[in-house]
Amino acid sequence: MKKNPMIILTGPTAVGKTALSIELARRIDGAIISADSMQVYKYMDIGSAKISRSEMQGIPHYLIDELEPAEEFHVVRFVEMAKHYLEEIYREGRIPIVVGGTGFYIQALLYDIDFTEQECDEAYRSSLEALAKEKGAEYLHSMLQEVDPESAEAIHANNIKRVIRALEFYHLSGQKISEHNENERKKQSPYNFAYFVLNDERAKLYEKIDLRVDQMVEQGLVEEVKHLKDMGCHREMVSMQGLGYKEILDYLDGKRSLKEAVYIIKRETRHFAKRQITWFKREREVIWLNKEIFQYDEKRILDQMLKILIERNIYKEKD
Numbered sequence: 021m022k023k024n025p026m027i028i029l030t031g032p033t034a035v036g037k038t039a040l041s042i043e044l045a046r047r048i049d050g051a052i053i054s055a056d057s058m059q060v061y062k063y064m065d066i067g068s069a070k071i072s073r074s075e076m077q078g079i080p081h082y083l084i085d086e087l088e089p090a091e092e093f094h095v096v097r098f099v100e101m102a103k104h105y106l107e108e109i110y111r112e113g114r115i116p117i118v119v120g121g122t123g124f125y126i127q128a129l130l131y132d133i134d135f136t137e138q139e140c141d142e143a144y145r146s147s148l149e150a151l152a153k154e155k156g157a158e159y160l161h162s163m164l165q166e167v168d169p170e171s172a173e174a175i176h177a178n179n180i181k182r183v184i185r186a187l188e189f190y191h192l193s194g195q196k197i198s199e200h201n202e203n204e205r206k207k208q209s210p211y212n213f214a215y216f217v218l219n220d221e222r223a224k225l226y227e228k229i230d231l232r233v234d235q236m237v238e239q240g241l242v243e244e245v246k247h248l249k250d251m252g253c254h255r256e257m258v259s260m261q262g263l264g265y266k267e268i269l270d271y272l273d274g275k276r277s278l279k280e281a282v283y284i285i286k287r288e289t290r291h292f293a294k295r296q297i298t299w300f301k302r303e304r305e306v307i308w309l310n311k312e313i314f315q316y317d318e319k320r321i322l323d324q325m326l327k328i329l330i331e332r333n334i335y336k337e338k339d
Contacts, residue, residue, distance in 0.1 A: 089259040098129070242271070
């Protein structure tokens, strides 16, 4: 059976995926599926660095502005929604480009990995949730570190839901969720794909991250979070766990100054970018696009991508 085409364009936060994805989509008649855990939420524009309607330049975008902040968004839901949109894109004769920095989501979609929660132990889960409230996220993370260091490295301590899921998986099966995921990862992809990772020198990337955070504050990040808070959004919501949102909530709640909040956002975003790069280095069949090698010339990067897509029979140039 002929495999359907799929292009992945990912990389660390602030590397420049959005602009490149638009240029690529214009060249190949593509449609973009966002693989971002925050841009799917309405009203969360500044803190998620969401693409604007004008920036889209008429290119169809999916999984942006689709959910209310109170709704849960996780890997299972992402795959379900993305597959629905893939069918629509193929029907229209376009090529899907999955764009975003959430490597876990990309991996699940690309290899059709089963992350559904077949079993759960409500009592055990509740006890872990209580423990997180009583002793904090770091304590729970240290429990995971003891039983499954690989998962502990991949999951941030603040992502309490994923930490709990990994502990629960181990509790129920006696198997590390990292081992289960590793076995699932060995699956062959049902797609004819090219997996591009856009990257930059660490110092330049960190400089861009700091600049972007300053711009977010100038554009009204505090006002955006205040509006969400007034709507009834609180830190227990999955949406409000996003980088930038929980820190500004702390500022609004008087727990820290704005200067401290901004400093923490910058620091945590840099750490996040580092973890993203580590994740992509572990992935199979990845094509690295290091910007410095192309002298930061976007046309050269795009030409290289098109050359690979033609070689792999993912895209055919129009006569």
